Amino acid sequence: MALIVQKYGGSSVADAEKIANVARRVADSAAGNQVVVVVSAMGKTTDGLVDLARQITPSPDPREMDMLLATGEQITTALLAMALQRLGAKARSFTGPQAGLRTNSAHTTARITRIEPWRVRQALDAGEVAVVAGFQGLSEEDEIATLGRGGSDLTGVALAAALKADVCEIYTDVDGVYTADPNIVPDAKKLDRVSYDEMLEMASLGAKVLQSRSVEFAKKWGVPVHVRSSFKRDAGTLVTREERGMEEVVVTGVTHERNQAKISILRVPDRPGIAATVFGAIAEANIVVDMIVQNISRDGYTDMSFTVPRADFQRAVTALQGVSAKVGAQGVLSDERVAKVSIVGVGMRSHSGVASRMFATLAREGINIQMISTSEIAVSCVIEDKYAELAVRALHDTFEVGRARASAG
Ligand code: ASP
């Protein structure tokens, strides 16, 4: 008998019919296995709650925000437990706090500090399916705290680690992790297996299948994560530790992230403390900066460029204009329409010339590269937004992505 943690995302439990469908699936797995189910809020419930709060006040108190947001997941747990009971399965729902998830006190972006899932174990021992609300826990101050958007994935993986489950299955509306977005690349392939590191790069580079923190957690505790469709029975993609042979494939996936903006601050004096001042101002505005490039300095001045999510563009420019004047820079230059395209693969560690092939491919398509960044297993380029799809297709082609490590179709 295996112990399985299954997590169902918002789109899989969007209405009563879908919840009944999930209940059937869970009941099937529960015949012969111990099952813990972690659920998200139904459909776009969380977005709706955020919107409601904004209608009340532009700056909701984070504690009250968590009281509000945590209700979404709680609704799903009770409904799913009822649906399971209706099928004759024994089931019991739990909030995050009841399931023993303890967090720090950073409301709306809390981190898990410990898990004491004794009530979940008790339920399993009694032959019940434990249905747990994702995305929430109890802080040191005994307050309800949420784990940040997409946090139910983390709840699933963390519970799987704490319970030493055999696998954490993440059920979603796509049937696995693809070599590229299939809406853009018609011959993108579903990957059978992907390493934690590759998944981490892909998650943070714009493949929105799994929340990044959940992948970090899975890697740290060695939890095998199976990403699969809640509407189909086929196996999906297994996210797992790096295996022999994975390095033979140079590029495992091509990702892209649109909705980026680029901002440059020109001719800033090149001396200690300037970058800290510039990015301090951006951080103060609570904006997450992605890629940063600083030019070599000439006659004591340098240019700095960086990217931010397009939604934060105006605020970032405003914050920077203030700093620009303060540090005696020449001014601020910005481009609201850029995209980031990236190639990812553990094979890059052992193959050379990968970056130059990427640049040559973009050049062949007449696409100008504005910024470049690399990690051990990824190369990313910032380009004009309108070329994003063309770039992804060309790169997928050049590197014959999916030839070796994916199933057909
Ligand atoms: N309901 C939360 C959100 O929409 C958490 C989750 O679904 O993972 O972000």
Ligand code: MG
């Ligand atoms: Mg999600």
